[in-house]
Amino acid sequence: MKFFAPLLLALLLVLPAAAQRIVISGQVVEATNGEPVPFASIFVPKTNFGVTADADGKFKLAITGSPDSIAASAMGFATLRRKLSDAATQTVLFRLKTGGVALGEVVVSSRQPENPAFRILREVQRHKPENERSALQAAEYDSYNRIETSLIDVPANLAKRKVIKDIRALAVRQGAAAAADADAPLPIFASEVGSRVYQRNAPLRRREDLLHKQMRGAGPREGSILSQMLGSNFQNFDFYPNWQNVLGKDFISPIAEGGRLTYDYELQDSVFVGKDWCYKIAVTPKRSHDLAFKGTIWITQEGYALRRIDVVASPDANINFVSDLRIYQDFTSPGDGPGLPIRTKLVLSVRPYEKQAAMLVRFTTVSSNFVRNQLHTEPGFYDQPIVSSLMEPAEQQGGGLLASVPQGGARGYFDEHRPDTLSLSERQTFAVLDSAKQLPSVRNLLDWVDLFVNGYKRVGRWDVGPILTSYAHNDYEGSRIRLGFRTTPDISRDWVTQGYVAYGTKDTRIKYGIRTYYIAERRHWTVFTGEFKHDVEQVALLDNDFTSDNNLFAAASRWGRFIQGRPILRDLYSLSVQRDLFHGFTQTLTARHQDISPLHDFAYYSTSDRGPTAPIGHDLTLSEVVLESRYAPDENLVQSENRRRAVGLKRLPVFTFRYTFGYRNLFEKNTPPPYQKFNLLITHSASVGQLGRLNYRVEGSYIPDAVPYLILKTPLGNQTPFYNANSFNLMNYFEFVTDHSVSLRLDHHFEGLFLNGIPGIRSLNWRLVGTANLLYGSLSNANTTQPRRDMGGHELAPIPTLDKQPYVEVGYGIENIFKFIRVDFIHRLTYRDQPAQDTPITPKHQNFGVKVGAQFRL
Numbered sequence: 001m002k003f004f005a006p007l008l009l010a011l012l013l014v015l016p017a018a019a020q021r022i023v024i025s026g027q028v029v030e031a032t033n034g035e036p037v038p039f040a041s042i043f044v045p046k047t048n049f050g051v052t053a054d055a056d057g058k059f060k061l062a063i064t065g066s067p068d069s070i071a072a073s074a075m076g077f078a079t080l081r082r083k084l085s086d087a088a089t090q091t092v093l094f095r096l097k098t099g100g101v102a103l104g105e106v107v108v109s110s111r112q113p114e115n116p117a118f119r120i121l122r123e124v125q126r127h128k129p130e131n132e133r134s135a136l137q138a139a140e141y142d143s144y145n146r147i148e149t150s151l152i153d154v155p156a157n158l159a160k161r162k163v164i165k166d167i168r169a170l171a172v173r174q175g176a177a178a179a180a181d182a183d184a185p186l187p188i189f190a191s192e193v194g195s196r197v198y199q200r201n202a203p204l205r206r207r208e209d210l211l212h213k214q215m216r217g218a219g220p221r222e223g224s225i226l227s228q229m230l231g232s233n234f235q236n237f238d239f240y241p242n243w244q245n246v247l248g249k250d251f252i253s254p255i256a257e258g259g260r261l262t263y264d265y266e267l268q269d270s271v272f273v274g275k276d277w278c279y280k281i282a283v284t285p286k287r288s289h290d291l292a293f294k295g296t297i298w299i300t301q302e303g304y305a306l307r308r309i310d311v312v313a314s315p316d317a318n319i320n321f322v323s324d325l326r327i328y329q330d331f332t333s334p335g336d337g338p339g340l341p342i343r344t345k346l347v348l349s350v351r352p353y354e355k356q357a358a359m360l361v362r363f364t365t366v367s368s369n370f371v372r373n374q375l376h377t378e379p380g381f382y383d384q385p386i387v388s389s390l391m392e393p394a395e396q397q398g399g400g401l402l403a404s405v406p407q408g409g410a411r412g413y414f415d416e417h418r419p420d421t422l423s424l425s426e427r428q429t430f431a432v433l434d435s436a437k438q439l440p441s442v443r444n445l446l447d448w449v450d451l452f453v454n455g456y457k458r459v460g461r462w463d464v465g466p467i468l469t470s471y472a473h474n475d476y477e478g479s480r481i482r483l484g485f486r487t488t489p490d491i492s493r494d495w496v497t498q499g500y501v502a503y504g505t506k507d508t509r510i511k512y513g514i515r516t517y518y519i520a521e522r523r524h525w526t527v528f529t530g531e532f533k534h535d536v537e538q539v540a541l542l543d544n545d546f547t548s549d550n551n552l553f554a555a556a557s558r559w560g561r562f563i564q565g566r567p568i569l570r571d572l573y574s575l576s577v578q579r580d581l582f583h584g585f586t587q588t589l590t591a592r593h594q595d596i597s598p599l600h601d602f603a604y605y606s607t608s609d610r611g612p613t614a615p616i617g618h619d620l621t622l623s624e625v626v627l628e629s630r631y632a633p634d635e636n637l638v639q640s641e642n643r644r645r646a647v648g649l650k651r652l653p654v655f656t657f658r659y660t661f662g663y664r665n666l667f668e669k670n671t672p673p674p675y676q677k678f679n680l681l682i683t684h685s686a687s688v689g690q691l692g693r694l695n696y697r698v699e700g701s702y703i704p705d706a707v708p709y710l711i712l713k714t715p716l717g718n719q720t721p722f723y724n725a726n727s728f729n730l731m732n733y734f735e736f737v738t739d740h741s742v743s744l745r746l747d748h749h750f751e752g753l754f755l756n757g758i759p760g761i762r763s764l765n766w767r768l769v770g771t772a773n774l775l776y777g778s779l780s781n782a783n784t785t786q787p788r789r790d791m792g793g794h795e796l797a798p799i800p801t802l803d804k805q806p807y808v809e810v811g812y813g814i815e816n817i818f819k820f821i822r823v824d825f826i827h828r829l830t831y832r833d834q835p836a837q838d839t840p841i842t843p844k845h846q847n848f849g850v851k852v853g854a855q856f857r858l
Helices: 003-018 115-124 162-173 415-417 425-438 440-452 551-556
Strands: 021-030 041-043 050-052 058-064 069-073 080-084 089-096 138-152 186-198 207-215 243-246 248-253 263-273 276-285 293-300 304-315 322-331 343-352 359-372 386-388 457-459 462-464 471-474 478-487 493-504 511-521 525-538 567-582 586-600 620-631 636-640 644-647 654-664 674-687 693-702 740-749 765-780 805-819 821-828 848-854
Touching: 021 425, 050 058, 080 089, 089 425, 089 821, 115 263, 115 276, 138 425, 162 186, 162 425, 186 415, 186 425, 207 415, 263 293, 276 304, 765 821
Parallel strands: 021 089, 207 386
Antiparallel strands: 021 058, 041 050, 041 069, 069 080, 138 186, 138 359, 186 207, 243 248, 263 276, 276 293, 293 304, 304 322, 322 343, 343 359, 457 462, 462 478, 471 478, 478 493, 493 511, 511 525, 525 567, 567 586, 586 620, 620 654, 636 644, 654 674, 674 693, 693 740, 740 765, 765 805, 805 821, 821 848
């Protein structure tokens, strides 16, 4: 007995240790995209231990004993097991793959004479004036915005690349299952932004003061345009208007007036959402290819306000490159006033083509501390959409994210003040990104991405480029080689200088230019600019009013038929000042001098005398003052580093007026009288509901004085096989010249309105487009007279212009062929007879043409 007593005591001490308590927590997500799997079952095989995950896939389970594994299962997914260790506290991430058994659809129909959801939707419309945000004079709130970007469905050939293998290896070393598996989403970039948002209605203005920011991984440079857009300003959804613009596409809202034409509705249940008793209604598009949503909306019983929405874009919607689009929003209770978003989640999956990796972007916005109807009356308070008050130092973009994952560095601001709890998957992903940016392969990838996105290659403190203009070939210059540069904010935050040197192998000329601008004041964006340029230009593009100033257009204009654009050698001297006088209204004053040497047959009357013996000239100098006013009432301009850019959708037209006052040959004897030019441009992109989107451009030009045709208005023609939305596509170069004209250009995108209804065609996602271009104008008698021969004795053709009949061309076509090709069939309705003279200025034209274009449109 003395032997058994100590043995019994030892067994009593050992048994509690064998029956130890293990606490397991974690999350269940989809393997393909990392999205939570709600209400999944988590259990220990062959035991009674189990628990159900919450709506975000999170779970916590306490068990006794020493199980070797734990499993998770959900409807539509294959069951997955994970090994367990002996630790008392463990964290497990389940990445479930599709599979298993899915239940068939069960349809429950009502025998009531009317769908009960229709009555609720009518009440939503009746109470809309008091529930929509525009009922508020103003609102402000704190906003926390998180963006996570990763690659999914990485193909085998891409997975072998060094940068991918390095990030996977880093995830393995840190024990991050969220990125370690070969088929797991590969984290690329993550950001967190804290801000204060101010919104004013009537007129609509939004201002966001960025207070804190942390960026991890392969993200944009701090201070760049993209880095400024990481806040909540650009995830601002509002479903009360009939149309919700997402990614430039007009989706019809599930609570739109007349939504029954697009959606089927089903009243499913009545539930509490917070303190509000709500009707839960399922919405489904009637036609799967329409730009519409599928999902669930919750409408409050009191006040019939939208309380929550959880929808996805129809999988078959006629939209390019986006394979997944999900929007979730929770709103404040209607008892607190018109609904403001408490929590917004946008999940976006972009896949360029099949069998390529997709980019998964997850936006999460959490808002709090709402203040309603407190209008800020300080002058210009709402005029700047983004105000950067504080940037998070790079050295603080570090750890503190996951206790079980190795980490280093100081804790960042959001590790102490994050208003939203990170999931296990997100914490693991953030920990990997904290270290990934230091990998040499990742840094090299960032340099290449910056080169192709911005067009410039950063070399030390300088940018070299843009690469698009480095080489061109045309029939006058031959092969044109160009080397350009610009300064960076590392050199100066307020001064920007850019220059270039170019050489043509055929004309053997060296061309060069330099441009410097100084940002004197940022609140009203006051900028002084000086420029000198010595280069070969085309008269057709010399002063074609309001031509876009961008690298792509500059590069394209240097290719092909340069001679038909009437080449000149120009020395340009220019000084200008630009300032925003108030929101949306920009004033620019320019003084410029141009020395022009025509490189084609050209002459003009050098005095006011236009008789047979009047003196003529060949070279020309122009001294001008140009005043330009631009009014874009709802345009958002984002400043970054030493540049700014317009972002977002403009709902109102943009007006631009330009007045030019100039002299010819100002510093010579017998200077002719001064001349004036007046130009007005109106552009707009307007949604027309179910019919798609209409882009229109109205332009007027008036020159009241007698001037050489280099100064007159030459409507932009198009003799290339490529479609150009800013030109008359069946008009030749210099087919018409005017000193007073009005033009209208219409470009209508029907989206999938008609072709979506045609079997066979529907699967191709083609879209119908329609165009119409009209030009009305002429030349005054004073400008129709010109010398018959130039100074070399070459005969000059008369200046062609329009008669009383307007020039009209109309077209129809199909866009979205292979997702980026557009083909237009264009008919010329007027001036169909061939010109009497077939000259380089007025060659034969086409009455019907087919133009091909390439465009990137979702």
